[in-house]
Amino acid sequence: LQALKRKPDLFLCSNLDVKAVFQCGVLSLKFPEAPTVKASCGFFTELLPRCGEIAPVGQVVHENGKVLLQAVLEGVGGQASRSLMDHFAEILFALNKHCFSHLSIW
Numbered sequence: 760l761q762a763l764k765r766k767p768d769l770f771l772c773s774n775l776d777v778k779a780v781f782q783c784g785v786l787s788l789k790f791p792e793a794p795t796v797k798a799s800c801g802f803f804t805e806l807l808p809r810c811g812e813i814a815p816v817g818q819v820v821h822e823n824g825k826v827l828l829q830a831v832l833e834g835v836g837g838q839a840s841r842s843l844m845d846h847f848a849e850i851l852f853a854l855n856k857h858c859f860s861h862l863s864i865w
Contacts, residue, residue: 775815778819778822778823781827784802784803785826788800788830789830796834796839796840796846803850804849806820807857808856828865831847831854834847
């Protein structure tokens, strides 16, 4: 999360597997530890607005966004603590704002 905030062009590096980072983030949303889930939510709320400006991020989100949406909905549906609902809502808001055309398909 901090790397994304401070140096978003890190995701342009050819050595970085953006898909693997994305999948790790999705898996982290399902962890039982609230701080981990909160950090993962923060990661996605920083990542999603960059879909349009960083091509590799946009491609990974468009190809794997359905998995992210599913993980968020599972969390909201009862898998995660109620104290984390605002954080999941921020991801949904970011998806709606930055990936609307894909969100309606997913």
